[in-house]
Amino acid sequence: MDPYQVCFLLVSDLTRLFAFTRQAASRPSPGDIPHPRKNLMWVTATGGMVGWGEAAVGTFEGPDRFTAAQRWFDDIIAAAIIDDPVARPGTGLTAFGTFSFSDTSADISTVTIPQRILGWDSDGAWETVISTDQNSNITAEPIEPIGDFGHVDWSAGHLDEDGFTSAVAETVELLARGEAKKVVLARDIDIVSEFPMDERLLVAKLTRAFPSTWTYLVSGMIGATPEMLASVRDGHLTTRVLAGSWPTTQGQEAAEYALRSSAKDIAEHRYASDSVLHALDIQASGPVRANGPTILHLPNVVHLATDFEADLAAGWTGLTAAGAMHPTAAVGGTPTDTALEVIDRIEALDRGRYAAPVGWMDSSGNSDWALALRCAQLDQNDPHRARAFAGGGIMERSVPQQELAETEAKFSAILKAFE
Numbered sequence: 001m002d003p004y005q006v007c008f009l010l011v012s013d014l015t016r017l018f019a020f021t022r023q024a025a026s027r028p029s030p031g032d033i034p035h036p037r038k039n040l041m042w043v044t045a046t047g048g049m050v051g052w053g054e055a056a057v058g059t060f061e062g063p064d065r066f067t068a069a070q071r072w073f074d075d076i077i078a079a080a081i082i083d084d085p086v087a088r089p090g091t092g093l094t095a096f097g098t099f100s101f102s103d104t105s106a107d108i109s110t111v112t113i114p115q116r117i118l119g120w121d122s123d124g125a126w127e128t129v130i131s132t133d134q135n136s137n138i139t140a141e142p143i144e145p146i147g148d149f150g151h152v153d154w155s156a157g158h159l160d161e162d163g164f165t166s167a168v169a170e171t172v173e174l175l176a177r178g179e180a181k182k183v184v185l186a187r188d189i190d191i192v193s194e195f196p197m198d199e200r201l202l203v204a205k206l207t208r209a210f211p212s213t214w215t216y217l218v219s220g221m222i223g224a225t226p227e228m229l230a231s232v233r234d235g236h237l238t239t240r241v242l243a244g245s246w247p248t249t250q251g252q253e254a255a256e257y258a259l260r261s262s263a264k265d266i267a268e269h270r271y272a273s274d275s276v277l278h279a280l281d282i283q284a285s286g287p288v289r290a291n292g293p294t295i296l297h298l299p300n301v302v303h304l305a306t307d308f309e310a311d312l313a314a315g316w317t318g319l320t321a322a323g324a325m326h327p328t329a330a331v332g333g334t335p336t337d338t339a340l341e342v343i344d345r346i347e348a349l350d351r352g353r354y355a356a357p358v359g360w361m362d363s364s365g366n367s368d369w370a371l372a373l374r375c376a377q378l379d380q381n382d383p384h385r386a387r388a389f390a391g392g393g394i395m396e397r398s399v400p401q402q403e404l405a406e407t408e409a410k411f412s413a414i415l416k417a418f419e
Contacts, residue, residue, distance in 0.1 A: 017055055017076060017113065019093040019363070021084040021128040027120035034141040036198040037383060040096040040114050041217040042360050042368065043207050048215075049090050049360065053115025055130040060109040065099060066323025073319075076113070077363045081134065084363075086126045089233060090119045093130060093363035096220040098318070098372065099356045100342075101327065107352040107377075113289050146201050150194030152418045157188030159388060160351045164407070165400035167346050174342065175396040183333040183342045184294040186351060186391030189377055191376065191418055196383035205417040210298065214359075214370045221353045223375025223414055226298060226305075229325060229357055230369045232318035237283070237310055242296065243272035243330040243393055244304035255302045256295050257366070261315045264397040269293055269304040272330035272393075276308060276352060279325040284310035301409045317333035318367030330393070331355035331371060352377055354389035355403050374413040388414050 017236045033039055040051035058072045073095055084092035094117055099109040117128040122400030159167060164187045171183050199217055210224040228240045244265030246255040259265055273293070280288045292362055312321065333339025353372055361367035379385035390405050390410035 015056075015132050017080045017130055017132060019080060019082045019084070019128060019130045021086045021091040021126055023086060024120075024125035024127045025301050027125045028118040029215065030146060030200040030204045031143065033200050034143045036144055036147060036196065036200060039199050040112060040151060041199075041203050041215070041216055042096070043203065043215040045211045046209040047090075047120050048121040049094070051094075051096065051114030051117040054112060055115045055132070056113040058111040058403055060111070061100070061105075063103040066319055066326075069097060069099075069109065070317055070319045073111060073361065080363070082363055087364070088121060088123065088126070089364075089366035090117075090121075090360065090362055091126055091128060094128065094360060095362075096218045096360045098221045098353045098358045099323075099326075100353055101331075101351040101356040105350055105352060107350070108122045108389055109353070111338050112219065114208075147195055147198045148201070149197055149230065149418060152191065152193045154189050154191045154388070154415065154418075157190050159187040159347070161404055163187075165404050168394055168398060168400040168403045170346055171342060171394045172396060172400075174328055175394065179340045180342060181395075182268055182329060183339045183346075183369065183394045184331050184355075184391050185343065185347050185403070186349060186354065186389055187396055188349060189388045189411060189415070191386040191388060191415075193384050193418065197378060197380070197386060197418075202264050202417050206414075209416065210374075210413065210418050212298070213374070214368065216358050216370065216372070220378035220380050221372055221375060222378060223372060224302055225358075225370045225373040225375070226274065226296060226303065227330065227367065227371045227373055229328070229371050230318045230322040230367070232312065232321070232365065232367045235312050235365065237280075237312050237318065239276060239280070239308045239325070241269070241276050241292075241306045241308070241328070241330055242303040244269040244293075244409075245301050245392065247301055247405055248299070249405075249409070250295055252302065256297070259302055259304060264395045265304060268393045268395050270305070271334040272328055273306050275329040275334065275336070279321075280308060283313055283316050283321050283324065285313040286311050297323045298413075299405070300412050317361070317365065318359075318369055319357070319361055322359075322369035326357055327355070331391070333393070352387075356389065374410060376414050378383065386418070
């Protein structure tokens with residue numbers, strides 16, 4: 001059976017949803033969110049949304065998961081009654097989604113339409129209520145106190161440090177033989193806390209530490225990503241490619257100089273940019289404009305970055321565009337099919353939803369779909385456990401110990417949020 005049909009039958013049978021958006025007095029704070037778990041959040045320096053409850057949930061898997069999710073959402077919109085005088089990105093009927101990296105991952109991709117959303121941008125704040133009852137009233141929920149995690153331990157996951165450097169060395173050898181041009185390898189870390197992990201505290205820490213990134217929380221996938229895959233406003237798409245990185249352990253200026261001087265990182269960035277540009281040539285209705293590469297400075301690492309923008313051709317959405325681009329060479333490698341085969345064989349890690357699209361979409365066609373990087377997957381069954389991920393692009397000139405150091409720098413972004 002088609003996976004979309006499975007979702008259609010299991011989720012809601014297209015029960016009509018009613019979505020009402022109204023202006024709110026002020027932007028929410030973590031203390032306004034009632035529950036420590038099962039929240040939905042998207043926060044940037046200029047705005048964001050927090051949501052909770054489940055008006056509808058779709059689950060998707062396989063190679064058609066992105067288009068199936070878009071069809072599911074479109075059908076729900078077509079049946080919905082939407083009252084949205086605010087009419088800004090993220091108002092009206094809005095859904096949050098997180099998708100698996102691999103077509104064959106054991107992790108199911110999910111799209112959630114929450115029952116309540118509090119949002120804000122530079123023009124003000126709003127509140128959206130979504131339900132199956134046209135006369136639904138907002139009922140104040142008791143707010144549980146935000147809790148500390150207590151003592152936190154972390155340990156190597158599927159690959160320890162020696163295993164990762166060995167995997168890098170093996171990959172460098174096959175690159176030298178010409179089997180591929182670039183392969184992205186990742187590793188994971190298991191996190192265990194003394195007390196249950198409170199999502200509100202994690203998001204607050206990430207937004208303070210990384211205000212220039214997109215902080216996200218969807219179905220327990222949490223992180224602060226610097227890489228936007230597909231942001232769409234009124235049919236205009238922007239995307240950011242990050243590939244080529246250097247830790248800032250010796251300072252920002254030294255890291256920038258090293259990155260600009262690295263032939264390996266410059267070539268790595270070119271492969272990633274070319275893969276996105278190829279996808280945009282199909283999705284765009286006109287010319288694709290590029291700005292870069294420039295240097296993106298983050299507290300723990302610097303990146304080579306190129307921003308692209310284009311007008312989407314008819315029939316494309318932010319989600320389907322993101323799905324068509326995934327996996328870019330920034331998270332998979334070049335050529336794509338060969339790189340993915342090497343990842344399956346050498347990394348041998350089910351990445352779950354790491355390095356895959358995560359974000360939101362609304363009933364007016366606006367959306368943000370970023371890559372789930374600098375992240376951890378919170379265990380949905382055990383609130384004391386999480387699994388963090390980090391990776392890096394391996395080239396023929398890669399040095400295993402340097403690649404290990406790069407993953408450690410990237411891990412620090414999410415691990416500090418658990419301290």
